[in-house]
Amino acid sequence: MVMTTVAAVGGRRAMVQRSLSLKTAPTASTLLHQMIASNSPKDVAKVVLKKGKTQLFRDGCPMVYSGAVDRIIGRPPPKTGDVVLVADGTEKPIGWGFYNSASMFCVRLMQLEEEASRDPGCALNVEKLLDTRICAAVELRKSLGLPSAHTNAYRLINSEGDRLSGLIIDVFGDLAVIASSAAWVEKYKHYIQACIIRSTKINHISWRPSLEYLKEEGLSLSDLTEGGLSAPPERIEVLENGISYLISLNGQKTGFYADQRENRQFLSTISEGQQVLDICCYTGGFALNAAAGGALNVTGVDTSLPALELAKKNIILNDMNPARISFLKQDATEFMKDALSRNDSWDIVILDPPKLAPRRKVLHSASGMYRNLNSLAMRLTKENGLLMTCSCSGAMTQSGMFLRVLQGAAAMAGRKITVLRQAGAASDHPIDPSYPEGAYLSNILLRVE
Template structure:
């Protein structure tokens, strides 16, 4: 018994020595987790939600953006992260203790950690062949997938668009812009703050100091799979949906001699790919006039025959109903609607909208033809209900479907399996009978 006490005392002393060596600042607050809540974060989940927190030790209490230690119930640190006093995510874990031991230079050092993570993201994209001679539009940093939760960086030729959706990103904006600006071929930076999400983080962007304005004009010319696009710096999301790059390329291989319909086409990504793939006739439908201005400009940039590809400003549902009344069908239909389920609480109503849209889309596909149907709603993808919704649409339309291909976002959009909430895009290729 006496020997056990000595060993236990030595273990405790070694822990205290290790913790002080790794995290020497005694002024740091500790966010102590509830019993039974530690393992999910040890396994790599980066988002410490407030319901997992038992208590916070530190006087004065930490402020939003402060570095804090995250500890188990015995107050032993398991890692460190960035605190938020308002968000449902109390801490965004940046580094676990084991990682800090392997690389103590980045422990509690956000500048060093940012440099390492951004460099790692660059190396990953280079290993994936990005950029290349025929593609210079890609995602450089994909939030949790690149272990920088709340930070998105898309590269469009020589422009980096930085999308911020976390308070810590705004706090370290200068450091982030400096490091991104060092990436090869980047000459301009456009900063885009997600105002609504940041309000949930306790930030009112209107009260924040403005970021340095971009020196680049409002549009940039990019290339993807050998197709040229005009990207608007004020367009949807970061301006271009690089996540569908691999699926757009796949569509080009399916399109030769086909009649193709691209619904919710935005600036014409799938439609242009179909035309480049040799489609006989392509029509793109979207309700946004500004998006279709870009799409029509893209026809000219790619020197495509305007008699074989065109765009029409119309609501997708209204267009499909009109086509059904005319008995008009296509060999290949792409349906890529905007996010219909931004949150889980609207998933049921969104499922109905997805079902109705897909039922109409199936009716404008020639029997034996193909439908590529998509959902960019994380709530839908993570629920696993999208395929069931598609099956319900088939029953509604009186059609039979088989799945030929299932895909998600392109490979430059990595997903951390410890944070499956980062998975948002579903893409199914169906044969419709």
């Protein structure tokens, strides 16, 4: 009996000791604290979240809004671009990221506590983190078959989708165009460029700061230093799905809309023997794919003369018959109204307008514009023909309203529509599900009766 009691006590003592050892095991938070205590920089500020606001960021949302912050601990206070800890209400770190004193995004989280425990080499180490994330992005694109013998234009870094919020990198052959929309990206631009050169076969870098977004980040033009490695040519030739394009690096976005690559290729598979109209054609991406797919004739319409000049050069570059593909400079609405007055119609119509709803606050007025444009496009589509219609407005895509807008357009046009295909950006534009705001492109194929 005594022996049993002693054994039981000993067993309980062992259980308690095991329990204590588990409770005192190193955690990610102690790891971060230990690194601050033992390594430079030692004066890392702590951004403490309000009660009830922590779980959203533990679940992976990378954007810590200023309204979620209770207080900031640190003397002197952190400056824009500084590395900071993000902590819960008990001041226990949940991760670290880049601070911004001016933006509504107070911190862009880079690494959570459990990630730091799995990969301590990246904890509070900007250069190592950039190297790791960019290498991971390179490997992801390789797994998607990019680049290939048929395609050398693609997106390498897609901001939050590649865990580098505020950084976009498009690759065109051996040139990388880097679009910066966050203050931390500007601060660490030399690290970023060095990582790109180490991790890829890139020989030239063009740095394109997104001034509108950087202004919201508290930066002015005078804050920006010279970027890029060597002056890139004004125009370069790229290859996408076997079609060659001359693109201008002074054009829209990074110079080329790689996000529509898979949608353009799909269009080529349904264009044989069809008459095709491409509204807001830019440099002819959809139009050239339709022609390559065997369309009887293709008409592209845009208001940008420089874009249309490139589109016409792309006809020659691909040895296409200029009698079967033509580009016209005209306003989209005016062109469609004129075509309706002539009773013109097409088997396939593509409508890919510019961003009409850059902010949620203009979504209502933008919905009216989308409805009117699509109503005209539906009226130009032959009975049982196809309309491929797009929205690159994040506010529209995220609202879930686009299909309702299209249904309203069909009612205006007196037509019946059926959804055949719904798509977004190409697979090299990954989206973090914890930050659905990263989704912006809608591409919907309709049958129009």
